Amino acid sequence: MQHDIVVVGAGVSGLVTADRLTTQGYDVVVLEARDRVGGRTHTVPVPDHPEYRIDVGGQWVGPDQRALLAELDRFGLTTHDQDDGRDALVSLRGSLRRYRGDTPKIGAVALADVGQALWRFDRLCARVDLDAPWATPDAVRLDAQTFETWIRRNLRTSQGRDFFRIGCEAVFATTSANLSLLHALFYSRSGTSFSHLLTTGGGAQHAVVDGGMAQLAEHLAAGLGDRVRLSSPVTAVEHGPGGVVVRTGADVVRARRTVVTVPPALVAGIAFAPPLPPVRDAVQRRMPHGSVIKCHAVYPTPFWREDGLSGEAAGDTGPVKVVFDATPPARSGAGPDDASPPGILVAFIEGADALEAAAWTLEQRKNAVVRVLAGYVGDRALSPTSFNEQDWTAEEWTRGCYGAHLPPGAWTQVGRALREPVGVVHWAGTETATRWCGYIDGAISSGERAAREVAALLPEA
Numbered sequence: 001m002q003h004d005i006v007v008v009g010a011g012v013s014g015l016v017t018a019d020r021l022t023t024q025g026y027d028v029v030v031l032e033a034r035d036r037v038g039g040r041t042h043t044v045p046v047p048d049h050p051e052y053r054i055d056v057g058g059q060w061v062g063p064d065q066r067a068l069l070a071e072l073d074r075f076g077l078t079t080h081d082q083d084d085g086r087d088a089l090v091s092l093r094g095s096l097r098r099y100r101g102d103t104p105k106i107g108a109v110a111l112a113d114v115g116q117a118l119w120r121f122d123r124l125c126a127r128v129d130l131d132a133p134w135a136t137p138d139a140v141r142l143d144a145q146t147f148e149t150w151i152r153r154n155l156r157t158s159q160g161r162d163f164f165r166i167g168c169e170a171v172f173a174t175t176s177a178n179l180s181l182l183h184a185l186f187y188s189r190s191g192t193s194f195s196h197l198l199t200t201g202g203g204a205q206h207a208v209v210d211g212g213m214a215q216l217a218e219h220l221a222a223g224l225g226d227r228v229r230l231s232s233p234v235t236a237v238e239h240g241p242g243g244v245v246v247r248t249g250a251d252v253v254r255a256r257r258t259v260v261t262v263p264p265a266l267v268a269g270i271a272f273a274p275p276l277p278p279v280r281d282a283v284q285r286r287m288p289h290g291s292v293i294k295c296h297a298v299y300p301t302p303f304w305r306e307d308g309l310s311g312e313a314a315g316d317t318g319p320v321k322v323v324f325d326a327t328p329p330a331r332s333g334a335g336p337d338d339a340s341p342p343g344i345l346v347a348f349i350e351g352a353d354a355l356e357a358a359a360w361t362l363e364q365r366k367n368a369v370v371r372v373l374a375g376y377v378g379d380r381a382l383s384p385t386s387f388n389e390q391d392w393t394a395e396e397w398t399r400g401c402y403g404a405h406l407p408p409g410a411w412t413q414v415g416r417a418l419r420e421p422v423g424v425v426h427w428a429g430t431e432t433a434t435r436w437c438g439y440i441d442g443a444i445s446s447g448e449r450a451a452r453e454v455a456a457l458l459p460e461a
């Protein structure tokens, strides 16, 4: 054998898998298709302000994402809070309202409707078995309906239903009609609760890494050195009791075991010999990603703050449903120019809107985005000094985000194959996580779990 383990993919989960196994003395190689590490985390310089950086991929860390916080701490990476205490905006059915705190101002009746629905949803969530969603009491019935069916049955006001539908797009980047109810419940519980996933201060959007989230992958990769091979897309895996032979366009790597960390839908693009068992093949074919175009509009200053606005907004007018302030903090200890970083709004085009907008020209998308922004923070938003976008659905080695979702029937029929090794082939990646599935924290814990799984089966290094 050339190596002990070959890891496929150098996203956060693959790098953590390799990091933990290398620390135990195993000989590991990581094969990554892209010419960079980080996968769905990616940080780039702000156009015309290269001293500042923006996250075009995964960005936020929550206060209860312990695996991610520990990893950030390990590399001395600091964060700043997203919530600045100013007013957020919500726009539903033509009515634009300001609010402060976690509860959008949507009218007393609709608010009561949302409150009772969240309570019912949380009660259902509490029953979900995170390790085995298919073993949840009443799993078949919960998995036989969509999240949309549940919304229609459990909310009485149109504004309340809109709140849940926009929330669903913000979390899953797809419409509620595409999701199994059991999946919506599993995913929400895995990240604490549906409302926690929607929350800024104290929730999933609590804080942003100073200088960008991609530094995490860069630090992990630096520790692994030349064990990480970039521009090495894996095309084929031959596997059997004697080990694995993993082929890229230019390379053949032999190892005792492999950990595949690419998103499940992309595993179908790798030729396995012998072919994967039908149940494994079925689960990965039934796990599409959501669709997101993440857009950053850059302005000379964060002018909306002068009006007491935080830049956070959500609404039902497409193509953008969710907006946040992505202005970087002033660089401490830097020169006088750095005291005023550019103002940046980040706008998410999600779900069906993203698939439709992908066919437009960049100019059309930019105009559509800044028009929505102007509806929230005023006409100054119409003239950004620059505009940056990242269409994750078009990315060959991701094909959508934020994570994968399961349609009705998938968890109960084939979900059990998601983490189960196939001989010497093991699986990691955020989609295999039981806590913070779909998030960076889940990517880390999945890598740690896969490393433990493999180490337990290999002779001690």
Ligand SMILES: Cc1cc2nc3c(=O)[nH]c(=O)nc-3n(C[C@H](O)[C@H](O)[C@H](O)COP(=O)(O)OP(=O)(O)OC[C@H]3O[C@@H](n4cnc5c(N)ncnc54)[C@H](O)[C@@H]3O)c2cc1C
Binding pocket: 008, 009, 010, 011, 012, 013, 014, 031, 032, 033, 034, 037, 038, 039, 040, 041, 056, 057, 058, 059, 060, 061, 232, 233, 234, 235, 261, 262, 263, 266, 270, 292, 294, 392, 397, 398, 400, 401, 402, 403, 428, 429, 430, 431, 438, 439, 440, 441, 443
């Ligand atoms: C726009 C956006 C916003 C997000 N926001 C947040 C957020 O705020 N907070 C949060 O926690 N999470 C967020 N996420 C989700 C988070 O980024 C992911 O959950 C996490 O990065 C997934 O890591 P992973 O290692 O499991 O998968 P990936 O990052 O997808 O890594 C898989 C790797 O495999 C590589 N690969 C694919 N195919 C092959 C092949 N055939 N051969 C070799 N390599 C291959 C890919 O290039 C990639 O590097 C966001 C994601 C996106 C895209």
